[in-house]
Amino acid sequence: MSHSFRDSSIVVLDTGRTTVRAGLGLHDLLRTPSVDIPARVGLPRTLGTNGEDVSMNGEAQSGPSTSHSSSANLIAHAKVTDYLVGSQLDEALASGQDVLVFWPFANADIADWTQAEALWKYVLFNQLKLRRPQMESPVLLSIPPNLSRSTYERICQLFFERFNVAALGILDRPTAQFYSAITASSQLSGIVVDVDREWTDITPIYDGFIASGTRASVHVGFEDCKRYLAGILRGNQTVLAALSETREGETPLNDADTQAALEELAQQLWSDGLIKVLTEGEAGAAREADELGADAGDINIAAIVVAGKEKAVIESGMRKKAGARASAAEQARAREIEARDLVEVQWRGRTVTVGKERHRFCEPLFDLNAREGAKGKARETDGMAALPVQAAVGEAVAKMEVDQRAYVWQGLFVTGDIADHIKGLGAALQTRLTAFIIGNADPQHNEVQPRSIRTLKIPDYFAEYRDKGDGLASFLGTSIVAKITFNDSAGKNYVSKSEYASEGPKVILGMSPSLF
Secondary structure, eight states, rough: OOOOHHHHHGGEEESSSSSSEEOOOSSSOOOOOOOSEEEEEEEEEOOOOOEEEEEETTEEEETTTTTTHHHHHHHTTTTTGGGGEHHHHHHHHHTOOOOEEEOOTTTSSSSOOHHHHHHHHHIIIIOOOOSTOOOOOEEEEEEEEOOOHHHHHHHHHHIIIIIIIEEEEEEEEHHHHHHHHTTTTTOOEEEEEOOOOOOOEEEEEEEEHHHHHEEEEEOHHHHHHHHHHHHHHHTTTHHHHHOOOOOOTOOOHHHHHHHHHHHHHHHHHHTTOOOOOOOOOHHHHHHHHHTSSSSSSSOOHHHHHHTTTTHHHHHHHHGGGGGSSOOOHHHHHHHHHHHHEEEEEETTEEEEEOGGGGGGGGHHHHHHHHHTTTTTTOOOOOOOOOOOHHHHHHHHHHOOOOHHHHHTTOEEEESSSSGSSSSSHHHHHHHHHHGSSSOOOGGGGGGGGGOOOBBOOOTOOOOGGGTSSTTTTHHHHHHHHHHHHHHHOOOTTSEEEHHHHHHHHGGGGGGOOOGG
């Protein structure tokens, strides 16, 4: 018989394409995850595969001198304990060990069950310090949607027989993400746009459930944005000057190292919160300005640097707050600096000045030309038409019943790691979606045509998440659902250990709404 569990014993386990986040215990003030690791595992290369690398989908990519068969043999015979995870893998890679790296969830499925078990086992027993023989914790697992019934059964078997959990519930990640943003309203329909490292997943939700047959994925993500900005930064003279300046004992960077360094700078600008999303008009103006060889703010950063004035320019902006005492000329100067939107960042032991070009970071999401220009991107043929994110969202909503669309447009929610340090992604996508709701009305259905799009965000009353952006939406939503699920004495939304013992893995199918 099912029973309710103590909040302090509940485990939230959020599994995405490229991250695994977890926490033990729920509180009145829902907390951010205590475990946040890349969803990757490493296998020491002991069979001599000579420099083979592994792509994000977990398939080996062989170079000229590699042995694919020995790699496959190594993987086929690998045990859970052979894999390195988390800090173990980080240390191995940092020390230069020869390790194959796999991302078992990168295709929004489970590519290898041994690798998946190694990840979840590490989180539960190494990071959360649970003890398998005395396991008293129920687990709510959020995973990508649309997995097969057999996959659900195998997950259920794995968690009860290998991890000895006290109970198990499974939740689709888009549903969890959506729930995190609607707790303050009665809004039960919307569309979740989840920007991951290499993919953007689009999921319409109607009346609290994922709308069948409407989901879409676009092969673009954070890595494309990072590579694209790195390419743009090659036109910044202060950045190139810093790269070309070699100190004693340093060797000049080759092109690959230069690209890696510029991607590192792009990521730093993102993580420092120095990037905003351009509106469609601003993005077009920025591209035109670059084509003319000038900055969007009509400023030549190179000229400022050559004149040795970049420090003075930035310091002048810092004095803006003294406007009441400043002369009219100084106030005019402050306005000029603000318009130029320069930032000075410490990078690789050097100081560089970056202008408005940094705000073009998100262009690959919305512009196919920018996506194709993302330097270093080796795309696979996946048989899917390349679409800007806004077009893919429009197509996904168009697959829904006409009378459902107006409700879905009232809950546009953009999430994913990229949203942690960039505010306004939802608003930027919203403006680009206007064409999909205006001017295309069917005269026979005017009464149900949407008139506007409303964006969602994680409510401010989740204090722990207030300054974190919307990237942790899936973990927060899973926490909210876990608090409700495991305090339900009837146990209608999870499988208890006794139910598993009597009915076996198939019992999970009746507890998963997406499989009904």
